[in-house]
Each structure stands twice: as C-alpha cells, then as structure tokens.
Amino acid sequence: MFILKNAWISIKRNKGRNILIGIIILIIACACTITLAIKNTAGYLINSYKNAYEKEVTISFNRENMMKDFNPSQEEEKQKAKEKFDNISSYTISDVEKFADSDYIESYYYTYGVGLNGNSIEKAEIESNNDIPNGFGHGKENNMSSTDFTLTGYSSLDAMSEFISGTYTMSEITDNAWDIAFNGNYVFINEELAEYNDLKLNDKIKLEDEDGNIYEFEIIGIFKEKEEGNTNAMSMFSNSANTILTNASAVTNITTSNEDLRSTISPTFIIDSYDNVEKLQNEFYEKGLDENFVLQTNEEEATSGVSSIENINSFATTFLSLTLIIGGIVLFVINMINIRERKYEIGVLRTIGISKLKLTMQFVSELVIVSIVALILGACIGAVSSKGVSNALLESEINSSNERTEEIGKNFGGENMNGGMPDRGGDRGEMRGKGMPVVEAYDSIDAVVDIKVLLELLGIGLSLVLVSSVASMVSIQRFSPLTILKERS
Amino acid sequence: MVNKKKNNYVSKDKIRNNFERKEPKNIILSIKKASYRYNDAEENDYALKDVSFDFESGKIYAIRGRSGTGKTTLLSLISGLEKCTEGEIIFDGKSLNGMNLDKYRNSDIGIVFQSYNLLPFMTASENIILSMDANGLKIKNKKEKAIELMEKVGLKENYADRKVLRLSGGEQQRVAIARSLSYNPKMIIADEPTGNLDKQTETEILEIFKKLAHEENKCVIIVTHSQNVCDTVDVIYDLKKVKDVSASK
Numbered sequence: 001m002f003i004l005k006n007a008w009i010s011i012k013r014n015k016g017r018n019i020l021i022g023i024i025i026l027i028i029a030c031a032c033t034i035t036l037a038i039k040n041t042a043g044y045l046i047n048s049y050k051n052a053y054e055k056e057v058t059i060s061f062n063r064e065n066m067m068k069d070f071n072p073s074q075e076e077e078k079q080k081a082k083e084k085f086d087n088i089s090s091y092t093i094s095d096v097e098k099f100a101d102s103d104y105i106e107s108y109y110y111t112y113g114v115g116l117n118g119n120s121i122e123k124a125e126i127e128s129n130n131d132i133p134n135g136f137g138h139g140k141e142n143n144m145s146s147t148d149f150t151l152t153g154y155s156s157l158d159a160m161s162e163f164i165s166g167t168y169t170m171s172e173i174t175d176n177a178w179d180i181a182f183n184g185n186y187v188f189i190n191e192e193l194a195e196y197n198d199l200k201l202n203d204k205i206k207l208e209d210e211d212g213n214i215y216e217f218e219i220i221g222i223f224k225e226k227e228e229g230n231t232n233a234m235s236m237f238s239n240s241a242n243t244i245l246t247n248a249s250a251v252t253n254i255t256t257s258n259e260d261l262r263s264t265i266s267p268t269f270i271i272d273s274y275d276n277v278e279k280l281q282n283e284f285y286e287k288g289l290d291e292n293f294v295l296q297t298n299e300e301e302a303t304s305g306v307s308s309i310e311n312i313n314s315f316a317t318t319f320l321s322l323t324l325i326i327g328g329i330v331l332f333v334i335n336m337i338n339i340r341e342r343k344y345e346i347g348v349l350r351t352i353g354i355s356k357l358k359l360t361m362q363f364v365s366e367l368v369i370v371s372i373v374a375l376i377l378g379a380c381i382g383a384v385s386s387k388g389v390s391n392a393l394l395e396s397e398i399n400s401s402n403e404r405t406e407e408i409g410k411n412f413g414g415e416n417m418n419g420g421m422p423d424r425g426g427d428r429g430e431m432r433g434k435g436m437p438v439v440e441a442y443d444s445i446d447a448v449v450d451i452k453v454l455l456e457l458l459g460i461g462l463s464l465v466l467v468s469s470v471a472s473m474v475s476i477q478r479f480s481p482l483t484i485l486k487e488r489s
Numbered sequence: 490m491v492n493k494k495k496n497n498y499v500s501k502d503k504i505r506n507n508f509e510r511k512e513p514k515n516i517i518l519s520i521k522k523a524s525y526r527y528n529d530a531e532e533n534d535y536a537l538k539d540v541s542f543d544f545e546s547g548k549i550y551a552i553r554g555r556s557g558t559g560k561t562t563l564l565s566l567i568s569g570l571e572k573c574t575e576g577e578i579i580f581d582g583k584s585l586n587g588m589n590l591d592k593y594r595n596s597d598i599g600i601v602f603q604s605y606n607l608l609p610f611m612t613a614s615e616n617i618i619l620s621m622d623a624n625g626l627k628i629k630n631k632k633e634k635a636i637e638l639m640e641k642v643g644l645k646e647n648y649a650d651r652k653v654l655r656l657s658g659g660e661q662q663r664v665a666i667a668r669s670l671s672y673n674p675k676m677i678i679a680d681e682p683t684g685n686l687d688k689q690t691e692t693e694i695l696e697i698f699k700k701l702a703h704e705e706n707k708c709v710i711i712v713t714h715s716q717n718v719c720d721t722v723d724v725i726y727d728l729k730k731v732k733d734v735s736a737s738k
Contacts, residue, residue: 002622013610348606351570352668353595354623482565 003358007365014338021334021367022374025461028327029378030385032460035320036453037386042313046306053302057269057277059091059284062294088292093252096267099284104276109159110267112251115147119206119214123148124196124241149207149242153251156182159268160245163411168223168240170413174201177220177413181247188221188245192237207244209258217246221413274299324464331468335367339475346476347484356476363472367465375461383449517675517708518544518567522576525562536562539576542726546675549702549709551719554728560712563728564680567710568600569593581675595624599669603681605661607653613639613664614649617671624672638667642697659690666697676708677701683715695721 011018066085091099093112100108154160162168171191180186189199199205201219208214223245225238255263271280274297281295339346349359525537537559544550554560565571566578569590578585580597594600607616617635621628628634636649642663653661662682669677677698683691695718702709702723711718719725 002625005622006619009611345608348608349619349623351568351594351600351602351606352620352623353591353593355591480570482561482570 003362003365007362007369010362010366011369017334017338018366018370021331022370024327024330024334025371025374025464026378026381028323028464029375029457029461030382031323032320032457033379033382033449033453034386034389035316035323036456037382037390037449038316039313039320040450040453041390042309042316045309046313049302049306049309053298055271055274055302056298057271057280057295059267059289059293060296062292065292065294089290091265091289091293093265095288096265098287099267099289100269102280102283104271104273104280104283106270106272108267108269109155110248110265111159112153112155112248112255113264113266114151114153114251114254114261115149116151116207116209116215116254117148119208121193121197121199121205121207124190124193124237147210149244151187151207151244151246151251151254153246153248154182155248159248160412162240163223164408166407166411167226169226169411170221170223172201173221173413181220183247183249185215185217185250186220186246187217188223189219190238190241190243191222191224192241193244194219194222196241205244209254209261211258211260213254213258215254217244217250221245271297324460328464328467331464332471335468335471336475339363339472343479343484346479347481350479350481360473360476363476364466364469367469368462371461371465375457379449379454379457386449515546516543517546517581518542518710519579520563520567520576521579523563523566523573523578524575525559525566525571526574535574537566537728540728541576544676544708544710546708547702547706548723549698549721550711551722551725552710552712552728553714553719553725555714558728560714560728561680564678564712568598568678595620596672597674598676598678599666599672599674601662601665601669601677601679601682603684605653605658605665607661607664607668609652609654612650612652613644613656613660613667616653616664617668620668620671626672635667635671638670639664641670642667643693658685659687659694662686662690662694663697666694670701674707676710679709679711681713681715682711683713683718688717691715691717 066081093110096108096110099105163170170188173188177186181188187205189205194200197205199219199222201222203219204216205219206214206216223240225240227238251263255261269280271277277295277297284293284295285291346359350356520540520542523537523540524535526532526535530536540559540563542552552560552563562571566573566585569585569588572586580588580593585593607613608619611619614632614635617638618631621631621634632649636646639648640646644660644663644667648656648660648664653664656664662685666677666682679698682698683694686694698709698711699721701707711722713719
C-alpha cells in the first residue's frame, strides 16, 4: 500500500514526464494494436484460404514409374511396356468405398463415367477431313472414343468440379432440377448437343450400350462449355458437346446391369492433413491399389494463394518488432533521465530506511500505472483504426470472394446461390468457398481486436515496461545514498 | 611526529570520571576496532582504521575531526549505510553485520543531515508521515502525530501544510529532527546538523538534542567541527587522520 501510495504521489507530482511516457506508450500500443489486428486478419485470411481449399487427394497414374527403363526405339521394350500397362489392375466403386474407409479420410466423392451410343439422338459431330493429331487426347472422350457419348455420373455437388471452376455453366435448368438431380435418370446436356438434336428441357433421350440395352433419361438442364476450354481446334463443337452429365447412381445402375461395359472412376478423397498422405497411400496399397498409381494432393494449389498475405503478415511482424525496439529504447532513455533527476529522492528514501526492493517496486509501479492507462487508451484508438485498416486490407479479397460466390452460383444455373442451388446445409458454404475463401468485411471492432489481441498487447506492454525499467532497477541497486546526499550538499 | 598507536581517538567525558567511563552501564552502541576501506582503494589505504567507541543512552556525543579524518565514513557505518571492512558495530547487543539495515534505519535510529534532506515536493507533515510509512507504523491519525512531533521541536501547527522549500533553514532542520523522531528511535545520528544555521538557531537545535538525550534517554551522536556543539555535548570523540593520530582535549 505504501509503495502504491508513494507511486501515485510521484505520478501526480511529475505530470509532464508521465504524460510524455504515456504518449509514447499510447503510440506504441496503438501501433501494436493495428499491427496485431493486421496479423490477426492475415491469419484469418490464410486460414480461410486453407479451409477453402479442402485437403484433397486424388489417385493418378504414375507415368514416371511406367516410363522408367523404357526404350521406345526397341520393339521388344515397347511390347513389354504394353504388357505391363495391360496388366495394371484398375479399381472399382467398391474399391473406392474400401479406400475411403480410413481414419485419415473425412469424406469423398467421385465421378463415374461410361461410354454409350445414341438411340434417340445423334452425336454432335462435323469433323474436318484434315488428319491433325490431338496429342495425348483430352479426358473422357478419348477414353470412350469408341462410343458416341460419355455419360458422366457425379456422386454429389462437390464432384461437379467443372461447374465450380467455371468450365461449364448452366444455361437452362428446370425449377426442381437440384431436388432430383442426384436421384434418378436425369441428365444435363451440352447446349450444342441440344441444338444439334433440337432438344429442350424435360425432353426424354434414349442411349444404348454396345449390347443394345436402352436407357432413358430426362433432360433437366442444359449447360455450355467456356470457349477457352475447347482445345479441339479442328472441331466446330466443344469438347463436352457429347458429354452427358447425370448422377453416379444412374451410371452404377447401367454398369451393374451390364458388367462388360468399360467405365472410369475418378474419386477425390478429403483428408484431415497433408502430413498423412504417405501413410494413406501405403494403406491404399495394402487395400489393393496397384502400385502404378500414386496419390496426389492439391496442397500446392491451396498454398499458392496465400503467399501475398503471408508477406503482409511477415511485414506486420517486422513492423511490430521495430516499433517495440524503438519504443523500448525511447522508454529506456526516459527512465534513465528520470532516475538521474530523482537521484536525490532515492537517496533520501534509502536513508530513512526504505529498502532497495520497495524502492524498485515503487518506480516500476509508477511506470506500470501510467502504462496501463496508456495501453487501454492506445488499444481503444488502435481498435477503432484497425477496423478500417483490416477492411482495407481485406477489400480486394472481399470483392474477389463475392464475385467468385456469385460466379459459382451462376455456373450452377441461378442468379445467386439461393435461387439456383439445392439446399445442402453446411456443405453449401464449403462449396461457395471452394478455391476462394468466403471473406466478409469486419462490421464490429471485436472481430478485429479480440481478446487474444488484447492479451498479446498487455503482455507486450508490460514486458516493454519491465525491460525499460531495468535502468531504474540497476541504478537503485547501485546508488549509495550517502554519496548521493553528499553530492547534493 | 608520527604516533604508532593504533587507536586514533581520544574521548572527553564532561560528566563522569574515568572509572565510570570504563564500566558504562547503558551502552546502546559499541564500535569495536572498526575499519573501512573503499572498494577501489589500495590494500592499506583506509578511510577509517581501528576505531573503537562506546555510546550510552541518555547522553549526547560529538564526533569531531578535520576534513578527511573519516567523520562521514564513521557516520555511514553507524547508520548502517555502509558495512565495516574490518571490526564490527554492536547496537543494543546485536552486531550490525547480521541485521536488516533498512529496518535498523527506519526503526532503531534517526538520521539528521546538515542539508536537512527533506523531499522538497512534500509538505513538512508529509515528510514526517513518509518516514512513519517507511517504518510501517500503524497510527490512526498520522498527521496529528506529525503535528505533535513538530510542536515538540518548536514548530507551530500551521507549518504542517507548508512545502518544506517555504521554510527557513532552521525550520527545515526542525522538520528533519521531527522526522527522525517519528518512530521513536533509540538513537539519533546527526551530521553537522547546525552547519547551515546561525548561532541563535544552532543553540535552539542543540537544546532540542539535549532534551532528547537527557529527558527522553536517547543517545544522540553529532558529527561536527563546531566548537559551540562541542561545548554543549556530554562526550567528545576526536577523530584523527589514520597515520597522524594525536591526543585531543
């Protein structure tokens, strides 16, 4: 009590000096609050990006392994490679389900493709006579090149990556399309195919397999492909002109009724951490995945978007460090001057029997009281300012996020997500943010300057005060009271 | 001529004879062969060497000596601001070497300086109360007690709320004495307490010290080179330079 009482008297007595110390700490607190808020915002953005990119794992063919020791100039080598390729055992839907039953996997989805011929419709095709090779081909059409159409079944909305990325956009859709799209023989067809066969919404089309089995589907949507997605320069139709989109169960029904049909499965597994990919791959091999397949992640894609934000974060850290170093030095110097000015007082107090410890505590208390007041004021000013700073920092991300959300909504056939998309609960939010975080403007201060920031600020402030008090602590220990008083005399 | 005697002091007892002095009844402070050398001094360069004095309660003492004889050094040893390099100081039967010297200074002894050493930003009563607080005294009305002490040293109540810088030298010294009495110490140590005062004020201050010694049974030690002070005290200890020790009166 005596220490605090003396500290308070001293603060009141040295108003000028304490106001100066208070202003310096206030500036430091203000700068720290803004910097910590920027770091907080940057952290939020980095997390948003990382969360927006779900940790995905896909199975891909290990070409590098396949081409190892392969010499194309020797016919024998070619033959060996062909045999090796033919012996690779593919995986089925039940294999995918088996793989997905893992502790490392949170969820999964897949596309299931099968080649069919037209029965009631014709393939959209007017090819040039020029025989220009297409290189290694383009996806599913080439896999099913012997049939007219590729019927691609999606297991869920998440699997409809072409719509999410904007490669496909829905141009027409029935009102209840998303209610029925994943349950029954319903399809989305390319608008070029629709035009070619004069088809419209709710029309029925018939497809048949190589054995003549006929399957009937109802059109519930018509989509188009982005022009830049069309890599087939010698065709007047887009790549997806003969791709018919449906749900995975519809394709499963077809492949179950005719097991000889050639089908392709492209599963995507959502994992809990990229660190577990190697363990997961080994688990897949144990469960029967051919070792010519490897697991690939989207980690590179997921982290590439955050580099600029990480730069801001690191700049904020540097700025914070510089503020603390400069502020600490200024406070240290003021404390040194303070101690020199108050040498006589220290001498008198020591002479009348006040211990070094109590005296040190009194000097530190004075600084702590002034600092706490300045820290509170600085935190308030900093919090108000940082809301604007953080929102300015987020502005481009907010705009991109909003535009992206709107764009995905339109890709799926609605003016916005509420109109065009089925209600899929929590998953929908993830879908909106897929590849681009859902970033919203801060509308309240406590969103930017939360309790964590305040505690960090308090810790920084008090550490700074203690470090800058070292001068007074050491001086008090070293001063000889009688020498001080003699000097004064 | 250099005297090789180790003891570098003589004492004069105005009241008691030599026999009584050899067997003091009420020794409150005893300096036993105390020596002091500054940390940065050479091995044999002592500021004070082999000093042995006894101080009794109820007496007023003067420690006299020319500049450089170690008066202030002795004062800092007695007041526990420094520790002896050799020898020891016994206060009330206990060696200062093993005592909490902060507690000793704010409970057992009161110190009065030539330049008063009051805190200028405080009033007279605040200076006295500060000393009570340092001692941890539990008194309900500390200001009342401070005024009482001020009156005891001849200051009126209306001085209590005056900033000390508005007081004369003599008044400030009275406040300093009142401060030193605030926790009722057994011993008062004063360093040239009248050095800055006129003759009349000096006499008045010395009267206060005499009263404290003779009426309140305190031991008062005054470091001085004032003849007026020496004429007032009961016992005089002369300090001589360490290598030039000679008898005084």
